[in-house]
Structure formats: C-alpha cells, structure tokens
Amino acid sequence: MSTLIRGGTVVNHDLSQRADVLIDGGRIVAVGEKLEAPAGAEIVDAGGCYVMPGGIDPHTHMELMFMGKVSADDFEWGTKAGLSGGTTMIVDFCIPAPGESMLAAYQAWRHKAEKACADYSFHMAVTQWSPQIHDEMETVVKTYGINTFKHFMAYKGALMVNDDELYNSFRRCAQLGALPLVHAENGDVVARMQADLLARGVTGPEGHSYSRPPEVEGEAANRAIMIADMAGCPLYIVHVSCEQTHDAIRRAKQAGQRVFGEPLVQYLVLDDSEYQNKDWDYAAGRVMSPPFRNKKHQDSLWAGLQSGTLSVVATDHCSFTIEQKRNGVGDFTKIPNGTGGLEDRLPVLWNAGVNTGRLTKEEFVAATSTNIARILNMYPKKGAVRVGSDADLVIWDPKATKTITAKKQVSRIEYNVFEGYTCTGVPRTVFSRGRIAWHEGDMRAKPGDGEFVRREPNAPVNVANAIWKGLTQPKPVARPDIVP
Ligand SMILES: NC(=O)NCCC(=O)O
Numbered sequence: 001m002s003t004l005i006r007g008g009t010v011v012n013h014d015l016s017q018r019a020d021v022l023i024d025g026g027r028i029v030a031v032g033e034k035l036e037a038p039a040g041a042e043i044v045d046a047g048g049c050y051v052m053p054g055g056i057d058p059h060t061h062m063e064l065m066f067m068g069k070v071s072a073d074d075f076e077w078g079t080k081a082g083l084s085g086g087t088t089m090i091v092d093f094c095i096p097a098p099g100e101s102m103l104a105a106y107q108a109w110r111h112k113a114e115k116a117c118a119d120y121s122f123h124m125a126v127t128q129w130s131p132q133i134h135d136e137m138e139t140v141v142k143t144y145g146i147n148t149f150k151h152f153m154a155y156k157g158a159l160m161v162n163d164d165e166l167y168n169s170f171r172r173c174a175q176l177g178a179l180p181l182v183h184a185e186n187g188d189v190v191a192r193m194q195a196d197l198l199a200r201g202v203t204g205p206e207g208h209s210y211s212r213p214p215e216v217e218g219e220a221a222n223r224a225i226m227i228a229d230m231a232g233c234p235l236y237i238v239h240v241s242c243e244q245t246h247d248a249i250r251r252a253k254q255a256g257q258r259v260f261g262e263p264l265v266q267y268l269v270l271d272d273s274e275y276q277n278k279d280w281d282y283a284a285g286r287v288m289s290p291p292f293r294n295k296k297h298q299d300s301l302w303a304g305l306q307s308g309t310l311s312v313v314a315t316d317h318c319s320f321t322i323e324q325k326r327n328g329v330g331d332f333t334k335i336p337n338g339t340g341g342l343e344d345r346l347p348v349l350w351n352a353g354v355n356t357g358r359l360t361k362e363e364f365v366a367a368t369s370t371n372i373a374r375i376l377n378m379y380p381k382k383g384a385v386r387v388g389s390d391a392d393l394v395i396w397d398p399k400a401t402k403t404i405t406a407k408k409q410v411s412r413i414e415y416n417v418f419e420g421y422t423c424t425g426v427p428r429t430v431f432s433r434g435r436i437a438w439h440e441g442d443m444r445a446k447p448g449d450g451e452f453v454r455r456e457p458n459a460p461v462n463v464a465n466a467i468w469k470g471l472t473q474p475k476p477v478a479r480p481d482i483v484p
Pocket residue numbers: 061183239287288289290316318337338339
C-alpha cells in the first residue's frame with residue numbers, strides 16, 4: 001500500500017522545499033509539489049510541519065555487559081525509545097567478550113537485535129590484536145557488512161588497547177577500506193588519577209569527573225589522529241566532549257586529514273556542575289565517559305557543528321538503573337559508565353540548536369542523519385528524503401512542545417538526564433521503511449520490525465584517502481649502482 005505525506009516542507013541537508021512525499025514498498029517513490037494520491041493510498045497530513053529524514057544514532061549500547069552490569073535498555077526498548085523521539089536507526093557496538101572471536105560476538109549481537117523495532121547496524125570492537133583478529137576483520141567487513149571498527153583507548157584492564165594494537169588495527173582498516181573509531185581518553189593516566197583521588201578520600205561521583213579532565217581526552221585524540229595518519233586511514237572520534245579534542249580534529253582537518261568528530265547531545269546542554277549534586281543517585285546517573293564539561297567546551301562543540309569541523313550528534317545511549325549505578329557507592333570507579341538520551345536527542349538538539357539560531361534546520365538534519373549516513377556509507381538509502389531512499393521519515397511539528405520527564409519516557413530506567421527540560425519542536429509521526437512506527441505517543445512498531453543494514457567498505461572518503469596515501473607513500477630513491 002502507498003502513503004502520501006501531504007502539505008509539509010521537506011527538509012534535507014542541502015535544501016528545504018514545500019513538497020509532498022509518496023511512499024510505496026517501504027521506499028520514497030516521489031517528492032514534489034501537489035502529488036496525485038494513487039488509488040487506495042493512505043493520506044497523512046503534514047501541514048505546518050517539516051518532513052525530515054529519520055534520525056540515525058550511530059552510538060548506542062543496548063543490553064551491553066559493561067563494568068559488571070547489563071545496560072537496561074535492550075534492542076526492543078532502545079529502538080522504541082529512538083522511534084518515539086524521531087530516530088529510525090541505531091548503530092550499536094558489537095563488543096567481543098575477553099577471548100571471544102569477533103564472529104561469535106557478531107552472532108550474539110544479531111541474536112540480541114532480533115527484537116529491534118527499527119533498523120540497526122553494528123560497529124565491531126577491536127579489544128586486542130592477534131593474527132586471528134587480523135583475519136576476522138576481513139570476514140566482518142566482507143561477509144557481515146560492517147565497515148567500522150571501534151577502539152577503546154580507555155578502560156584499562158578491560159577494553160583498552162595500546163598504541164601498537166591501534167596501529168596494527170588501523171593499518172588493517174586501511175587495507176580493508178574500513179573506518180576506525182576511537183574512544184579517546186588516556187586510560188593509563190585515568191587509572192592513576194582515579195587511584196590518587198580515592199586515596200585522598202574523593203569517592204563520590206564527582207571523582208569520576210576529576211579523574212577524566214579534558215587533557216586526557218585531548219591527548220588521546222591527538223595520538224589517535226597521528227597514528228591514523230601514519231597508518232593511512234581516516235578516523236572517527238566518538239563522544240567528543242571538549243575543546244582539546246575539537247582542536248585536534250580541527251587541526252587535522254586543516255592539514256588535509258580525514259577525521260570526523262561526534263559530540264553527544266548531553267555535552268551540548270549539560271555541564272559538570274551535575275556531578276556536584278548532593279544527591280548521590282542524581283550525580284551517579286550522570287556518570288559517563290568522558291564526563292560533562294563546562295560552558296567553554298559546550299561553546300566549542302556548538303561552533304564545531306556550525307563550522308563543520310564536527311559532523312554528527314549522537315547519544316552513546318547506555319542506560320543503567322539506579323540500583324546498577326549504586327554498585328559504585330563508596331568507590332566512583334565502580335559506577336557503571338553510561339547515560340540515556342536516545343529519545344531526547346532530536347527534540348533537545350532542535351530546541352537548543354535550531355530554536356536559538358545556532359543551527360539551521362538543514363544543519364540539524366545533517367548532524368542527526370545525513371552526515372553519518374555518508375560517513376558510514378549507507379547514503380542515500382538512509383539520511384535523505386529523496387526518490388529511492390528508505391522511507392524512514394519524521395513529520396516534525398516545530399510548534400509543539402514537550403517537557404522531558406522520566407515518568408513518561410520509553411527508556412526502562414527511572415531517571416532522565418534532561419529531566420524538566422522543555423523542548424519546542426517534537427516529532428508528530430515517525431515512519432520506519434514506509435510504515436507508521438510511532439504517532440503522537442502511540443507506539444505501533446513491533447519487535448522484529450527492524451532490519452539489519454549492511455554497510456559496504458570503501459566509502460568515497462576511504463577511496464580518496466587511499467589514493468592520496470598511495471601517491472605520497474615513501475618510495476625508494478633510484479640511484480646509479482655503485483661498483484665497489
Ligand atoms: N560512555 C560511557 O560512559 N559508556 C558507554 C561505553 C563507552 O562508550 O565508553
């Protein structure tokens with residue numbers, strides 16, 4: 001059955017225009033003014049609204065075993081939370097358990113994701129280096145359709161990799177046409193600072209923030225950028241929280257490197273005063289890595305989104321209940337790291353970005369959908385309102401308001417880091433591959449509706465980078481033979 005979305009303004013990353021959108025077979029089949037409704041088509045009114053590509057959150061952790069706890073939102077509730085806030089696709093991190101092969105981890109993640117209500121894809125984590133990992137990476141790319149590999153430079157003794165492992169893996173990414181991702185924090189320094197703080201009696205959630213200053217992030221970001229350049233691959237830095245990391249990205253871009261930065265919506269509107277809250281549960285609920293920063297860093301991130309030095313706004317949705325967070329009472333290093341935000345990303349970014357003039361609505365679409373679709377090589381299947389694209393769409397009411405409260409959220413945890421924040425501009429109707437998945441609070445998507453999205457290697461940026469690196473690689477100097 002076809003659907004005609006009538007009377008709205010279509011907003012793409014490059015252009016906004018009054019246009020109707022015709023959907024058939026899960027795809028967009030026409031975009032234009034005053035389209036004829038085919039016989040039997042469902043008509044959906046978008047008068048006074050924007051029609052935008054569904055949000056893509058490239059950074060989530062559903063049902064993840066992390067720091068001894070399993071994150072509370074699974075693929076069903078995580079994707080439902082996303083849909084209720086206009087996000088129609090997530091990219092989750094497939095993280096092998098210690099000693100587990102990537103191939104087994106991939107199967108485990110596919111199993112967990114069977115109940116997804118919206119489309120999803122995976123990044124694969126590299127948590128050690130060995131000939132087996134080297135070989136498995138090829139299968140991950142060519143057989144499983146995953147073109148991104150995540151590296152943790154923090155979480156010493158758990159997920160952290162060293163520079164040798166980074167370089168080996170980045171080299172392999174260059175060979176495979178894949179994109180490496182890094183969590184940039186100097187895990188050795190963090191571990192020392194944590195121990196020093198605990199020894200000085202700083203045991204509460206504020207210790208988490210003190211132990212991870214912007215310098216540990218900036219240093220690691222710089223290091224990863226330099227290693228990626230030497231390895232000959234582009235680089236994507238997840239959860240960019242501070243000016244130091246933004247500055248490293250900015251310099252790398254100005255020097256011609258292909259580096260992408262991903263701030264989180266939490267970093268744009270929440271600050272480090274949250275960790276000083278007298279209520280332990282409140283402060284612990286905001287513990288994530290890197291931690292929230294101050295206004296100076298927030299301004300830097302906003303400027304990066306405006307200027308294009310930062311590309312994508314994500315959430316790193318990794319939600320833990322209060323009981324799980326209380327694992328760290330008396331020792332902040334044991335508080336499971338992570339916050340929610342998936343259902344709030346678009347409304348909060350619109351309110352804090354578009355309504356304040358920091359972002360145009362087109363830049364909003366770029367930061368929440370189109371840029372990441374291009375970086376991950378799934379554009380224009382995802383990330384665009386254009387003929388042939390998947391009909392993952394949001395009808396966005398720029399006048400409607402909502403005050404965020406955990407009492408009404410879809411996520412399974414008891415609190416919300418944006419509690420009390422009022423947004424003007426919220427989704428009215430959300431389509432997932434042509435079906436109405438959510439409409440004004442009515443969740444229609446069902447477990448299993450989501451599909452895995454394959455992503456092929458050799459995105460345009462990888463190809464260009466490989467050509468450049470090939471042309472500029474060290475070559476032997478031809479000299480006349482010396483006859484001894
Ligand atoms: N960010 C965070 O605190 N938790 C999730 C794991 C990660 O992305 O580092």
